[in-house]
Amino acid sequence: MPKPKAESKEKGLDFGAAYKELENIIEWFEQEDVDLEEGLKKFERGLQLAKGCKERLKEVENRVTEIKAKFGALEDDAAEQEPLL
């Protein structure tokens, strides 16, 4: 499995999905009886997700792209006619 860090460099870690998965893992751990073997797997996955998410938090800049389209021309409002009086 690729490291989350790599994921975030390449295509962008799906932060929402990672966060949700981590929440589910936490919820799983809050159950009464934690199965050790399963727990260990989830623990490892959880650490990986948390690490990936924290890595993503280091991004501080937001990128702005201005849309070049000309706004204001409402093409389909033009063709109205007036009634006969």
Add this chain to the structure above:
Amino acid sequence: MNAFTVSQFIEFVNTALSTAVFPEGVAIEGEVVEYRVSQQKWIWFKLKDESSVVECFATVWQLRTPLEDGMKVRAHGMAKIHPKSGKFSITVERVELVGEGALRRAFELLRKKLEGEGLFDLARKRTIPRFPARIGLIASRESAAYGDFMRILKNRWGGIDIRLADVAVQGRDAIPEIVSAFRWFNANPRSVDVLVLTRGGGSMEDLQAFNSEEVARAVFSSAIPVVVGVGHERDETLADYAADVRASTPTNAAERVVPDRREVEAFLDGAVKGMDASMRAALSGRAHRVESMASRIEAHARHRIDEFRHLLRDFASRFDRFASGVREKVAACESSARLLKTLDPRRPLEKGYALVWGPDGILKDAASVDAGTMLELQLRRGRLGAKVTEKKT
């Protein structure tokens, strides 16, 4: 003087009005009276002041500003004479509401209408993604609102792609530009995760575009969820009502659209700690269980061993008793055998004694036989026949 035909006259006047007299159209301020709509298409009203009245005409699709008798407005349009009726009127293209009263009244009228159509229904509100990666921003790049929004956004979260539609947020271009920005984003709804429409505070007149039917409908009908943050805390606009998320200010719009990285970081730290604690608890629980199981097994085993030992001891003592009984019996037998041996009637014969057998068995009394009786003598080895010759008493 050459006379016009009627048609020529009307055409001449209309051409003169549109080219020479009012080449840029006309704006007339007055009070709306006799407002009516026919066939749901045509709007008629009159504008009047203290002494004069002028006819006005508009189409329903062009004139979206809600009007009512008594409102003070500034009507923009063209003056013309209608050939068939000979009526002089203003063909109104747009209307500006004049004064707080008219704006407030129009706001209420439109709010009721749109509310009746369900544009503000809470059930229709969509949730926005928790962690939007791409935001479509509809704002004026030069506005303080834009700066505030971007600043707070950066304080809270990073790595977002923002696509900015730089639009007018007041004046006559505001409505068409905002509406077409919504259309632009919705033509490709996957391009952004959420739309943010924002503008700083201002008078009700400044905020007119955000109270327009066109913008409210554009917000409502957007396929992409919309956050609207217009004005100050207390300002409310129809665009706000139609939004999926209604933010109170541009700053609040940034707060509503992205989480705070500090909170998320705290969650992540807590998550790691929580998982660690759970694993430790599970491990120590397991160890405890193993220990208690081991001690239970040990106790059980010890109990079995004790039981076995007890059995063994019991068996040994019973066996001892049995063995000594046997030994006693053997000794008794041996002594009986010895006794028997000493009692053997043949033992005296070894020494030379003889047994005398009469007709009635072993002879013990001489008187029991007469002379002449045949006897038998049993020796150590062999027997002899004998005859009684004499009896001596």
